[in-house]
Amino acid sequence: MSGDFANLLADLKEDEVLRLTEERIESGEDPLKILDDSRKGMGIVGKRFADGEYFLPELVFSGELLKQVTELVKPHLKQAVETKRLGTIVIGTVAGDIHDIGLNIVDFMLDVNGFKVHNLGVDVAKEKFVDKVKETKAPIVGLSGFLTPAFDAMKETVEALDAAGLRKDIKVMIGGGQMDDEVRKYAKADAFGKDAMAAVALAKDWVGAK
Amino acid sequence: MEKKWADMTWQEKREERFKRWLSPDIKFTSPEAEKLYKERVTRFTKAIKLEEPDRVPVMIPAQFLPSVYAGYNLGTVMHDYGKLKEAWLKFLNDFEMDSFLPPSLVLPARMLEMIDFKLIKWPRRGLPDDAPSYQFVEGEYMPAEEYDAFIYDPADYLQRYFLPRAAGAFKPFSKFAPLTPFVAIPVGYVAQFADPEIRKAYETLFEAGQEAVKWAMAVGEMSQIGLAAGYPNIWGGMSQAPFDMVGDFLRGTRGIMMDMFQRPDKLQEAMAKLTPVAISGAVSSADASGCPIIFIPLHKGTGGFMSNKQYEEFYWPTFKEVMMGLIDEGLVPMPFAEGNYEPRLEIIKDLPRSSTIWFFEHMDMAKAKKILGHTCIAGNVPVTMMVTGQPAEVKERCRKLIEVCAPGSGYILTAGAWMDMGNHENLRAMMEAAKEYGVY
Numbered sequence: 001m002s003g004d005f006a007n008l009l010a011d012l013k014e015d016e017v018l019r020l021t022e023e024r025i026e027s028g029e030d031p032l033k034i035l036d037d038s039r040k041g042m043g044i045v046g047k048r049f050a051d052g053e054y055f056l057p058e059l060v061f062s063g064e065l066l067k068q069v070t071e072l073v074k075p076h077l078k079q080a081v082e083t084k085r086l087g088t089i090v091i092g093t094v095a096g097d098i099h100d101i102g103l104n105i106v107d108f109m110l111d112v113n114g115f116k117v118h119n120l121g122v123d124v125a126k127e128k129f130v131d132k133v134k135e136t137k138a139p140i141v142g143l144s145g146f147l148t149p150a151f152d153a154m155k156e157t158v159e160a161l162d163a164a165g166l167r168k169d170i171k172v173m174i175g176g177g178q179m180d181d182e183v184r185k186y187a188k189a190d191a192f193g194k195d196a197m198a199a200v201a202l203a204k205d206w207v208g209a210k
Numbered sequence: 211m212e213k214k215w216a217d218m219t220w221q222e223k224r225e226e227r228f229k230r231w232l233s234p235d236i237k238f239t240s241p242e243a244e245k246l247y248k249e250r251v252t253r254f255t256k257a258i259k260l261e262e263p264d265r266v267p268v269m270i271p272a273q274f275l276p277s278v279y280a281g282y283n284l285g286t287v288m289h290d291y292g293k294l295k296e297a298w299l300k301f302l303n304d305f306e307m308d309s310f311l312p313p314s315l316v317l318p319a320r321m322l323e324m325i326d327f328k329l330i331k332w333p334r335r336g337l338p339d340d341a342p343s344y345q346f347v348e349g350e351y352m353p354a355e356e357y358d359a360f361i362y363d364p365a366d367y368l369q370r371y372f373l374p375r376a377a378g379a380f381k382p383f384s385k386f387a388p389l390t391p392f393v394a395i396p397v398g399y400v401a402q403f404a405d406p407e408i409r410k411a412y413e414t415l416f417e418a419g420q421e422a423v424k425w426a427m428a429v430g431e432m433s434q435i436g437l438a439a440g441y442p443n444i445w446g447g448m449s450q451a452p453f454d455m456v457g458d459f460l461r462g463t464r465g466i467m468m469d470m471f472q473r474p475d476k477l478q479e480a481m482a483k484l485t486p487v488a489i490s491g492a493v494s495s496a497d498a499s500g501c502p503i504i505f506i507p508l509h510k511g512t513g514g515f516m517s518n519k520q521y522e523e524f525y526w527p528t529f530k531e532v533m534m535g536l537i538d539e540g541l542v543p544m545p546f547a548e549g550n551y552e553p554r555l556e557i558i559k560d561l562p563r564s565s566t567i568w569f570f571e572h573m574d575m576a577k578a579k580k581i582l583g584h585t586c587i588a589g590n591v592p593v594t595m596m597v598t599g600q601p602a603e604v605k606e607r608c609r610k611l612i613e614v615c616a617p618g619s620g621y622i623l624t625a626g627a628w629m630d631m632g633n634h635e636n637l638r639a640m641m642e643a644a645k646e647y648g649v650y
Contacts, residue, residue, distance in 0.1 A: 150631065180594050182594045
């Protein structure tokens with residue numbers, strides 16, 4: 001049954017997933033198990049996205065389904081959920097840029113691949129990156145940007161991390177619309193990722209996970 | 211007797227429009243300017259018709275750059291039309307180019323402030339003065355439950371629901387009774403104008419209208435000066451793909467992607483309603499400007515955003531209808547395919563021979579040339595190279611692009627997007643490359 005649930009979620013069967021969620025709650029099943037199956041389903045979605053079978057609409061819609069399932073389950077949870085994570089990553093779109101589509105895909109893919117993601121959102125001041133890295137001790141920072149002025153904002157953010165004495169302990173990846181290896185060099189980041197799968201591969205490599 | 215417009219084929223209509231583009235109603239500054247103007251227009255029209263021009267034409271990839279080049283920034287020129295003119299004139303004087311973009315996308319900041327516009331952020335309103343461009347604030351300005359109201363009457367919907375959310379000055383419009391019903395004796399309709407808030411809204415709009423006209427005069431003057439000096443306009447009008455109209459302005463990216471699963475029929479109906487709107491708007495701008503090229507920035511159908519199957523179901527049909535509508539009016543659609551359009555090549559090739567200019571950002575141009583050989587393509591020096599690179603690299607990249615794309619005509623040299631900052635010498639390098647390597 002749990003395998004079915006994960007597959008139904010991965011196949012984006014809204015009605016069935018919600019009906020099944022309610023049935024499982026009513027039958028007194030451990031709600032953590034439902035969340036666990038949901039996570040498996042989202043893992044399948046992530047894999048299909050990586051394989052080029054799913055695209056942005058499926059990510060958006062599966063995220064919505066997960067939200068609905070979580071809302072149904074939440075009132076029945078007895079303790080907070082803690083899952084083991086591969087590592088922690090701070091991501092955000094750099095100052096002066098308010099694009100977030102790519103950022104949210106990266107967030108989604110890192111999350112379903114087992115990372116704890118602190119998504120700072122858009123137009124993030126360099127100080128906010130510094131503060132969040134200090135607070136979370138995250139070993140990885142992902143800078144997103146769509147517009148050409150993000151080149152400078154990325155450079156300044158990396159410099160700020162350096163000035164705060166954090167640079168030697170962290171890896172910085174960049175990505176987004178106009179980014180490429182030229183910009184990586186310019187911003188003095190460690191790597192450029194051309195898509196969300198590249199971000200996952202880089203992050204796994206950096207934390208030493210397979 | 212002359213053939214009537216409605217009886218002409220699209221090619222005949224286009225020839226008429228090309229003729230008008232070639233001989234604008236303008237007094238040139240010199241016979242030399244007129245000669246160069248005609249050479250430049252012919253360079254473009256030949257590239258479009260897949261006939262060999264004298265050399266590869268260039269669209270200089272500068273949109274907001276002239277403000278920085280003149281020592282100002284976007285914030286300054288959006289607020290001060292005198293400086294706006296000065297900057298664009300300086301750019302016009304200092305650079306060689308085949309076409310000139312008047313600052314029609316450098317929006318009038320004061321007017322936007324007066325109407326309290328909420329769909330973009332601009333310098334001094336959410337962005338710093340030196341921000342190189344304004345940015346869109348996406349949102350669900352139309353909640354999913356309102357699809358039916360929009361489909362029933364888009365005009366009524368836009369006035370009473372959309373505009374009040376998009377701009378503070380229009381907020382009182384939400385108080386209007388439905389604007390759709392047939393009103394024979396308009397007593398009740400007229401009585402609404404006694405409402406103090408509605409009155410105030412109109413007063414604000416009268417003022418803002420004056421401001422918009424002041425700006426439009428400045429931009430129009432720039433355009434006229436450019437023409438008189440021999441530089442053709444290359445954007446006769448703008449249009450959009452219906453999917454982007456819904457996704458960019460009404461439902462947002464998240465909203466429209468949910469709709470693809472939860473209410474696909476409503477989405478299709480809304481796009482069908484917007485299709486004739488996307489055509490007629492562009493036709494009237496082209497009629498007014500005299501230039502038949504219609505710029506169509508494409509957003510949400512790019513590779514990676516959706517599958518080819520979804521593209522063919524949701525994006526392409528109404529977008530193609532818009533382009534066919536433009537082509538039938540003798541216009542030349544110039545879709546600007548932002549992002550990576552490579553996965554779409556086999557789908558988008560389905561347009562009449564030499565009808566379109568496909569302008570690409572990230573693209574394997576050799577592949578594009580092969581699959582879209584029956585139509586003109588434009589692009590795609592990486593904008594990262596334009597901004598951070600050296601003139602020699604830019605020139606070399608242009609040489610390679612010309613080598614791949616120019617044979618047999620049907621190529622316009624430009625970058626993959628606009629450089630809004632960076633080394634302006636790279637623009638000269640692009641022009642040099644066209645003259646050195648692009649001669650037929």
